[in-house]
Amino acid sequence: MQPSPYTPGEVARTVPGRASQLADIDERLSAMVDLGRLVGRIRVDHAPRGFGKTSLLREYQRRAVARGAITAWVTAGESQGLIAQIGAAIASATASLGDEASTRLLDRIESLKLTIGAPGIAQASATLNGEKVQEPVGVRGFEAVIREAASYGAGIVILIDEVQAADEAGIRTLVYAWQHLQAEGADIPAAVFAAGLPNAPEVIASVVTFSERIAYRRLGPLEQEAEEIALVGPARALGVTWTREAVANALSVAQGYPYTVQLIGDATWAAAGRPDPGRTVGVDDVERGRIAMRDDLEALFRARWAQSAALERRMLSAMAARGDDPVSRADISADLQIPTNHLSSPRGRLIDKGLIQSADRGMLEFTIPGFAEFVRDQEGG
Ligand SMILES: Nc1ncnc2c1ncn2[C@@H]1O[C@H](COP(=O)(O)OP(=O)(O)OP(=O)(O)O)[C@@H](O)[C@H]1O
Ligand SMILES: [Mg+2]
Known part of the structure; x- marks a missing residue:
C-alpha cells in the first residue's frame, strides 16, 4: 500500500501543461538575475478557481529561489493592505540575513508602514512623464524598499496571489512604484508576478489607467x-x-x-x-x-450554488438549460424575460466568482466542467 501521490485541493507538486508560462518566467528571471534588470511589467496570470494559479505561482517562486533571488509571497486581501503585507513579507524574507543592510531595510519598511497608515493623506502630487499627477502616498517609500531589497542576493521577486482581492490603495501604490522604477530606467533586479480570478484585469484597470504596464495572461484548461x-x-x-x-x-x-x-x-x-x-x-x-x-x-x-443569489441562480439555470456550450446574453435574457441590462450585475458577480466567463462575441460559458450538469440537476430543487 502506498499513499496517494495526487493533490486534490492542495498546491500541485509539479505543473504539467504550463510550459509556456514557465518559459516566460524563466526569460524574465534571466534578464533580472543575469543582467540585473527590472522586470518592467507586472505579470498577472488569471483564471477561475481551481485552474492552478497558486500552484503556478509557487512554481515561479521555486524558480526564482533556484536562481538565488529573495522572494516575498503574499495572499492579498488582508485588512492591513497590500503594501503593508508586501513589506512584512520582505522583512521576514530578509530578516535571517541579519546584517547592517537588513536593519536599514527593516527601518525603511517600518517608515513605509507609518506613511501608508497615516489617515487623511491618500494622495500626494507628483510629476510622472512630465505630467502633474496625484500619486498615492507611500509610492516613494515603497520604491525605496524595493531598491534596498533588490540589493540582496540576485534580486527580489514579489509574488501576489488573489490579486483581485487587494485594496485599491495598495494596487495603486504598487503600480505607480513600478511605473517610476521603469521610467527611471532603473537597473534594479526586481519583479512582480501575480495571480488572480478572471476579474483581476478589470479590478486593476478600475484603479490605475496605465494598463500597458501590466501583462495579463489568461490561464486556460490543461491540454x-x-x-x-x-x-x-x-x-x-x-x-x-x-x-x-x-x-x-x-x-x-x-x-x-x-x-x-x-x-x-x-x-x-x-x-x-x-x-x-x-x-x-x-x-x-x-x-x-x-x-x-x-x-x-x-x-x-453545492457550495458555489449556495453562495449565489436568486437571480444569479436563475441565470445559471438558463445557461445550463441550453447545454454546455457558450450561450448568448440575448438568449439568456429572452429565456428569463428580463432585459439584458438587468442581467449585467448578476453576470458580473458570477464572473467575479469564476463560475462563468465571457467567450467570443459576447457569449457566456461555464468555467468548471460538470457545473452545468449540476445546475440542471438543481431544477425544481
Ligand atoms: N498543472 C497542473 N496539473 C495538474 N494539476 C494541477 C496543476 N496545477 C494545479 N493542479 C491541481 O489543481 C488544483 C487547483 O490548484 P490551485 O490551488 O493551484 O488552483 P487555484 O487556481 O489557485 O485555485 P483557487 O482559485 O481556488 O485558489 C489542485 O488540486 C492542484 O493540485
Ligand atoms: Mg489559489
Whole structure:
C-alpha cells in the first residue's frame, strides 16, 4: 500500500501543461538575475478557481529561489493592505540575513508602514512623464524598499496571489512604484508576478489607467497531454502504471480542469487499493473512483450554488438549460424575460466568482466542467 501521490485541493507538486508560462518566467528571471534588470511589467496570470494559479505561482517562486533571488509571497486581501503585507513579507524574507543592510531595510519598511497608515493623506502630487499627477502616498517609500531589497542576493521577486482581492490603495501604490522604477530606467533586479480570478484585469484597470504596464495572461484548461502527465507521472514515480483505457476514461471525467484531474487521480488510486509498486491501475478502478469522487465535486458545486443569489441562480439555470456550450446574453435574457441590462450585475458577480466567463462575441460559458450538469440537476430543487 502506498499513499496517494495526487493533490486534490492542495498546491500541485509539479505543473504539467504550463510550459509556456514557465518559459516566460524563466526569460524574465534571466534578464533580472543575469543582467540585473527590472522586470518592467507586472505579470498577472488569471483564471477561475481551481485552474492552478497558486500552484503556478509557487512554481515561479521555486524558480526564482533556484536562481538565488529573495522572494516575498503574499495572499492579498488582508485588512492591513497590500503594501503593508508586501513589506512584512520582505522583512521576514530578509530578516535571517541579519546584517547592517537588513536593519536599514527593516527601518525603511517600518517608515513605509507609518506613511501608508497615516489617515487623511491618500494622495500626494507628483510629476510622472512630465505630467502633474496625484500619486498615492507611500509610492516613494515603497520604491525605496524595493531598491534596498533588490540589493540582496540576485534580486527580489514579489509574488501576489488573489490579486483581485487587494485594496485599491495598495494596487495603486504598487503600480505607480513600478511605473517610476521603469521610467527611471532603473537597473534594479526586481519583479512582480501575480495571480488572480478572471476579474483581476478589470479590478486593476478600475484603479490605475496605465494598463500597458501590466501583462495579463489568461490561464486556460490543461491540454490532454498535460493531463496525462499529471495522472501517469506521479504513479510511475511510485512504480505503478495506468492502462491506456484507464487514462482515457479519467481524462473524459477531468476535461482539462486541474482540480478534477487531481480528484479523479486520487479517487482512482484509493479505489485501486493504494497500489504497491508493480501494480496497474485499470478502467474498473477509474469507474469506482469516479463514483467515489462525485461527492467531493458535488460538495464544491453545492457550495458555489449556495453562495449565489436568486437571480444569479436563475441565470445559471438558463445557461445550463441550453447545454454546455457558450450561450448568448440575448438568449439568456429572452429565456428569463428580463432585459439584458438587468442581467449585467448578476453576470458580473458570477464572473467575479469564476463560475462563468465571457467567450467570443459576447457569449457566456461555464468555467468548471460538470457545473452545468449540476445546475440542471438543481431544477425544481
Ligand atoms: N498543472 C497542473 N496539473 C495538474 N494539476 C494541477 C496543476 N496545477 C494545479 N493542479 C491541481 O489543481 C488544483 C487547483 O490548484 P490551485 O490551488 O493551484 O488552483 P487555484 O487556481 O489557485 O485555485 P483557487 O482559485 O481556488 O485558489 C489542485 O488540486 C492542484 O493540485
Ligand atoms: Mg489559489
